[in-house]
Amino acid sequence: MNVQKLNVSDYRNFETASFSFDPDTIHILMGRNAQGKTNLIEAIYFLSHLRSWRTSKTPSLIRHGQELFRLEATIENKGRVESLKMIFSQGKKYLFRNDKPVQTFSNFVGILNAVLFSPDDLQIFSEPPKERRKFVDMELVKLSRSYTTRLGRFNKLLKERSAILKSFRVDDVLLSTITDQMIEEQAVLITQRYAFIQLLEEKARAVFPYFGEGREKLSIRYKTCVDPSLGMDEIKKQLTEAYQKTRLKDKQMKTTAVGIHKDDLEFYLNDKLVTQTASQGQKRSIVLALKIGLCQVIQAKTGQNPVLLLDDVFSELDETRRAGLIASLPEEIQIFITTAEPVSPSWFKRPVRFYTVDHGVMKEGIYDV
Incomplete structure (x- = not known):
């Protein structure tokens, strides 16, 4: 997959700008x-993703003084x-694929x-x-239409169950x-999440040695x-037993105590929790291994x-980890890297194509910051 052209209008500090990019190339x-x-x-x-990772307030992305982007x-x-085209105006997103309107977000996300x-x-x-669940869901939604549909149904059912539990007479x-x-x-x-996490762990573990000396084990x-x-049958059986055990408590507390809305991920380095033992450099290396995986x-x-997309990726990476990152980057993949530090073509x-961005204007072929 490659982005051939990108056009932005009244987005952030860009008034109107158009960019062309080469396939399977690193753009710095x-x-x-x-x-x-x-x-x-x-x-x-x-x-x-139809969202920004930097803000939840989409209207703030509109260039100052304008009404839409x-x-x-x-x-x-x-x-x-x-x-693909997305117009944000008056609090709504209008989506188009090949100039034809797209009615639902799920039919646009991940194209x-x-x-x-x-x-x-x-x-x-x-x-x-919930943030770790969001990470898993966000990727599975892009990969599986059935996952998207089932997750939507589950969330609707969870709301209905909560409403029943909060009623005067259950x-x-x-x-x-x-x-x-x-349960269905x-x-x-659960099966889809487990398979995804198992595969992600396998790929990330294979990449992780690039960022160290090969002695650290990621899980x-x-x-x-x-x-x-x-x-599947045993999972259903265990879910049924879990809901039977918590049914009375759920009615007393008026909430659903068991379910995938409570799921979590734990990350380990050499069989020790990352939150308890890993340095900032190790955490950065783990995240990079996860993303490349x-x-x-x-x-x-x-x-x-x-x-x-790698934003400010070279900061806080020592020379060994920087070299490991570059060596780990998949071939035949289009990559965009932002940096405020000098980068050498060597x-x-x-x-690799180099650009400098200055006050919303991008110029190609300038190698020094």
Whole structure:
């Protein structure tokens, strides 16, 4: 997958700008802070996920004094060229694929599959479990339409169950019916989450030695309310038993104590929790291994590489880890890297294009910041 062209209008500090990019090439966006480097890769990320990773307030992305912003991209996917467009106006997102309206977010997200690393990702280890669930769900939604559908149904059922539990008199028959439906959806979702995490762990563990001396072992544990390694029938059985045990407590507390909405991930380095033992450099290396491993998962599942976005990736990396990062970057994948530090073409053994970004203007072929 490649972004061939990107057009932005009234987005952040860009009035109107158009960019063309080479396929399967590393693009280095250089410049001082607050010049617009990250804004460009944020635009690509937004077209992939329909959200920014930097703010939850989409109206703040509109250039000062304007009423809307527009993002457009021409992408190549498995030899097929498509156009994507997103207009944000008056609090709504209007989506177009090949100039035809797209009615639902789920039919747009992931058409352009982009994987991002940003320094904020290091918080994944210390954030609440919902952020780690969001990481898993966000990737599976892009990979599996069935996962998207089942997750939507589960969330709707969970709200219905909560409403029943909070009612003045609980309808036990309806409660049992909703719970049974939740079990059916969750058994599939748990199986899909477990398979994804297992594959991600395998790929990340293979990449991780690039960032150290090969003596550190990375592992990921999927924490859920049942044994996720069992077959579907056994998972359903364990879920049924779990809901039976917590039914009275759920009615007393008026909430659902068991389910995939409580899932979590634990990260281990040499069988010790990352949150308790890892240095900042080790955490950064783990996250980078996860993101590069994720690219490999996507390639394995779809037959197509995603676009890889690396924001401020060289900061706080020593020379060994920087060299390891460059060596670990997948071939035949389009990569965008932002940096405020000087970068030499000699670091790379593949096509690289350099740009400087200054006050929202991007120029090619300037190598010094």
